[in-house]
Amino acid sequence: MLIQQYNAEIAVESQRRVVEEYLSKVPSVNSIDKSDLESLKARITSELASKNAVLIAHYYTDPLIQQLAEETGGTVSDSLEMARFGSNHDAQTLVVAGVKFMGETAKILTPGKRVLMPTLEATCSLDVGCPADEFSAFCDEHPDRTVVVYANTSAAVKARADWVVTSSIALEVVDYLDSIGEKILWAPDKYLGGYVQKKTGADMLLWDGSCIVHEEFKAKGILDLKQIYPDAAVLAHPESPDSVVSIADITGSTSQLISAAMKLPNKQLIVATDQGIFYKMQQSVPNKQLLIAPTGGSGASCRSCASCPWMGMNSLQNLLSCLEQGSNEVFVDATVATLAMQSLDRMMTFKARHLG
Numbered sequence: 199m200l201i202q203q204y205n206a207e208i209a210v211e212s213q214r215r216v217v218e219e220y221l222s223k224v225p226s227v228n229s230i231d232k233s234d235l236e237s238l239k240a241r242i243t244s245e246l247a248s249k250n251a252v253l254i255a256h257y258y259t260d261p262l263i264q265q266l267a268e269e270t271g272g273t274v275s276d277s278l279e280m281a282r283f284g285s286n287h288d289a290q291t292l293v294v295a296g297v298k299f300m301g302e303t304a305k306i307l308t309p310g311k312r313v314l315m316p317t318l319e320a321t322c323s324l325d326v327g328c329p330a331d332e333f334s335a336f337c338d339e340h341p342d343r344t345v346v347v348y349a350n351t352s353a354a355v356k357a358r359a360d361w362v363v364t365s366s367i368a369l370e371v372v373d374y375l376d377s378i379g380e381k382i383l384w385a386p387d388k389y390l391g392g393y394v395q396k397k398t399g400a401d402m403l404l405w406d407g408s409c410i411v412h413e414e415f416k417a418k419g420i421l422d423l424k425q426i427y428p429d430a431a432v433l434a435h436p437e438s439p440d441s442v443v444s445i446a447d448i449t450g451s452t453s454q455l456i457s458a459a460m461k462l463p464n465k466q467l468i469v470a471t472d473q474g475i476f477y478k479m480q481q482s483v484p485n486k487q488l489l490i491a492p493t494g495g496s497g498a499s500c501r502s503c504a505s506c507p508w509m510g511m512n513s514l515q516n517l518l519s520c521l522e523q524g525s526n527e528v529f530v531d532a533t534v535a536t537l538a539m540q541s542l543d544r545m546m547t548f549k550a551r552h553l554g
């Protein structure tokens with residue numbers, strides 16, 4: 199397991215270098231002047247219409263991309279809703295602004311449509327840290343356990359699993375499996391897995407993966423911020439460390455955090471998730487003050503780096519280019535897709551039956 203963890207860390211580090219190199223070549227959107235920006239948006243809008251395409255963006259992408267998705271009849275949502283929206287939409291081409299596993303999930307749910315992404319290089323530390331062959335060997339070592347994987351995994355890992363879950367339904371699914379006497383093998387996020395284990399009391403064996411964005415939130419920094427804003431509520435994504443989740447008023451998925459922001463009476467909200475979520479959250483609570491949870495602790499140079507480098511690889515420029523050239527199409531091997539669909543389908547059926 200130690201070797202496995204070491205390999206996963208090397209893989210994540212090498213991916214970070216790829217991201218840094220890529221981003222150094224992409225002009226920052228902020229460096230585009232207003233008229234160029236409007237022209238870029240107009241060209242993307244026109245391409246979407248002429249190619250019968252719809253833009254589907256994740257909450258963590260650049261606010262300009264989220265805004266364009268909304269303005270052009272697309273959507274901004276979490277990974278599963280992105281895939282569901284695409285499969286129900288009339289468009290024949292889905293343009294998925296997010297990271298690799300989101301494009302794959304959209305393709306698995308909608309095999310008859312063309313799925314394009316602004317970049318195929320954007321991935322996720324959870325996906326990178328859980329290679330399918332090593333994960334499969336791990337599952338083989340524990341045949342007595344039901345394999346439950348988080349949505350942030352490759353199609354091949356989903357294909358090896360019995361269940362796929364999102365952070366919004368993980369508790370319910372594991373609670374149900376525990377109630378029928380199943381022992382769980384959970385992957386890849388150890389923090390989300392630990393949170394679910396603590397809440398449900400289920401027998402869970404955890405893979406050692408983590409999100410490089412959420413694991414940097416620091417409880418000490420949040421408590422310091424609470425000294426300045428004593429009435430603020432703390433909202434945390436369960437990919438954050440236990441020390442952060444344990445001081446949060448609300449723990450939940452991206453959609454659940456936005457909904458909690460609306461329901462809570464607090465005028466200030468300290469948010470421990472990628473700050474891309476502020477675009478939609480602020481729309482929902484225009485009169486509340488949103489504060490990003492500190493990530494570095496008081497001695498560190500980075501105080502709020504809550505921004506996924508892979509999500510940051512999506513830009514208006516590469517969005518336009520994938521539409522113009524029909525490039526970066528997502529393909530998933532048919533056998534892998536069929537098996538992954540079974541695990542995804544279990545979750546969707548469970549949701550329809552138990553949660554409506």
Ligand code: SF4
Pocket residue numbers: 258297321322323324350409410411412437472506507508509
């Ligand atoms: S924020 Fe974390 S979990 Fe989400 S895509 Fe980035 S690395 Fe993956």
